[in-house]
Amino acid sequence: EPAFDAETLRERALTTLVTARERTTLLTSCVEEPDLTAQISPLMSPLVWDLAHIGNQEELWLLRAVGGREAMRPEIDGLYDAFEHPRSARPSLPLLSPQEARAYAAEVRGRVLDVLTSADFHGARLTEAGFAFGMVAQHEQQHDETMLITHQLRRGPQALTAPDPDPAPLFSGPAEVLVPGGPFTMGTSAEPWALDNERPAHRVDVPAFHIDTTPVTNGAYQAFIADGGYDDERWWTPEGWAHVRRASLTAPLFWHRDGGQWLRRRFGVTEVVPPDEPVLHVCWYEADAYARWAGRRLPTEAEWEKAARFDPATGGSMRYPWGDADPAPEHANLGQRHLRPAPAGSYPAGASPLGVRQLIGDVWEWTASDFLPYPGFRAFPYKEYSEVFFGPEYKVLRGGSFAVDPVACRGTFRNWDYPVRRQIFSGFRTARSAAA
Ligand code: AVJ
Ligand code: FE
DSSP: OOOOHHHHHHHHHHHHHHHHHHHHHHHHHHHHHHHHOOOOOSSSHHHHHHHHHHHHHHHIIIIITTTTTOSGGGGGGGGGTTTTGGGGGGGSSOOEEEEEEHHHHHHHHHHHHHHHOOOTSSSSSGGGHHHHHHHHOOOHHHHHHHHHHHHHOOSSSSSOOOOOOOOOOOOOOSSSEEOEEEEEESSSOOOHHHOOGSSSSSEEEEEEEEEESSOOHHHHHHHHTTTTTGGOOOSSOOHHHHHHHHTTTSHHHHHHTTEEEEEEEETEEEEEEOSBBBOOOOOOHHHHHHHHHHHHHHHHHHHHHHHHHHHHSOBBSSBTTTTTTOOOOOTTOTTTTSOOOOOTTTTGGOOTOOOOOSSSSSSSEEEEEEEEOOOOOOSSSSTTTTTGGGGEEEEEEESSSTTSGGGGOTTTTTTETTTTSSSEEEOOOEEEEEOO
């Protein structure tokens, strides 16, 4: 790990905070006020809640915890505590108006810039290597992705635009890659801004397995649908079958059938489902059923991470599939540069040494694994980031989507959600054990 001096850390903290705020501003200024305060979906907060929550978390960690400042508006803390009010109840709270929320977040940010100039980056664990600043920038970016999900759920005309990813020739490489068996270092103790659940680094033995070279495409998923996959109990776990019946699932979220073809609604625009793009907006049960239909299974979280980080030349683990360099546009589809995944097989420069593509960016990938702590886990700096979620009710997603900023995405990064969720930017790839 490179050792940064305080000036470099200050610069990095500032850049990531500014980048996050530019995105927050875009996401909260591209629609009119009623769309900021409305409950667009019971699964999501009103956008104006995310905005003030971003400011409130920044105040808690950077002004109060790091800066030792007094609370600016202690009376609003409860409103923006994610554990006090479920998302569906948030619209009826006496929330700050869009104008007040903007002013509050801007006021917090102004004072944070003060704290930043005086912060001691080599002091307590919270400020070491600028961790608290990195954590708060990641938090804002995570809520920016959440707000982008709310935008995708919103009915009505297009509010956001971005250029499409470059077209790519139909991927013609091998469909799967063999990852050799043996020990591998999972998680990290070195990455300065890694969150608590990614720590510590630990050795795991991962037997040889094959994994899809690219995420599963819409075209492949359509074959599962056309083969009656949603009506065939054989492919589903008992919980998955109960869910698919109860919720009447017949295709990914946002898809509908029109004559002979599948269409989907994407940020206010309806289009024919592109067959070469990674499938998006499927729940864990759908991913798992597809894999079984294909005679395969979802990769475990350890398999996914080994595919993404293992360097067969050294036996060590890298930060990203392409090596240790920070993500650049040629590596991965990240940061809302585009509003959709890139065609399967894109970004050859971002492939792993064994040739697995698009592990980072494009779509979050469901894994077979429950969200559990690594051996030696310690909650930091608060139990409510990860610890309260550990257990079998959440499944792990890896790799990040087109909506994830590079600061909140790495080979060790862990996301999690309920197996029924599919408003998130979720897809998957499949795996199989190598013959012993
Ligand atoms: C890591 C995406 C599951 O949004 O619930 C935001 C991130 N934690 N604020 C979430 C998070 C606190 C978290 N996920
Ligand atoms: Fe949050």
